[in-house]
Amino acid sequence: MFSLTVRRNFMIAHSLPREVFGPAQGLHGATFVTEVTFRRRELNDDAIVLDIGAAGVVVDEVLDELNYKNLDEHPDFAGKLSTTEALARYIGDGVAAQIRIGRDGRALTGLDVTLRETPDAWASYSLDFDAS
Numbered sequence: 264m265f266s267l268t269v270r271r272n273f274m275i276a277h278s279l280p281r282e283v284f285g286p287a288q289g290l291h292g293a294t295f296v297t298e299v300t301f302r303r304r305e306l307n308d309d310a311i312v313l314d315i316g317a318a319g320v321v322v323d324e325v326l327d328e329l330n331y332k333n334l335d336e337h338p339d340f341a342g343k344l345s346t347t348e349a350l351a352r353y354i355g356d357g358v359a360a361q362i363r364i365g366r367d368g369r370a371l372t373g374l375d376v377t378l379r380e381t382p383d384a385w386a387s388y389s390l391d392f393d394a395s
Contacts, residue, residue: 264372267312268300269319273326277334277345290335295350296379297326299358302372313367325357351376351388359390 278290299322303312329337334345343349355376362368373392379385 264302264304265306265312266300266302267315267318268298269315269322271297271299271319271322271326273297273330275329275332275334275345275350277340279344279346281344290333293380295347297322297354298375298377298379299354300375300377301362302374303370304372307367307370313362313371317365318362321358321361322354324361325354328357329353347378347380347386348388351378351386354378355388355390359392363392 272294274292274294276290276292279287281288299318301313301318306312328339329350334340337345339353340349355374358376359374362371362374371392373390375387375389377385377387
């Protein structure tokens with residue numbers, strides 16, 4: 264199995280209005296280091312998993328929908344909690360929807376999204392694909 268990882272940063276504002284979140288119940292900011300890893304069983308004819316530039320563009324496009332946004336006002340999070348885990352899923356689903364269109368994207372076996380809130384705390388979400 265081969266993998267390619269693209270790393271980016273994004274910043275959001277949000278609140279997590281449940282008692283379990285303690286002081287994070289109120290509106291606050293968060294900066295995430297985002298790692299999206301693309302998986303593939305075999306390399307393509309160019310000996311790569313996926314074009315690294317194309318992968319970065321897709322990740323940037325998905326993150327642009329979140330960066331510098333107040334997720335409490337974001338329509339995709341209406342009535343939902345914007346936890347780190349939920350954001351990882353949102354990013355993973357968004358990247359998957361775009362990347363699976365091209366020839367190399369259809370050959371991917373899956374992707375993983377890791378969101379690092381601090382160097383000591385992160386959450387991940389994984390998707391497995393049927394390679395075609």
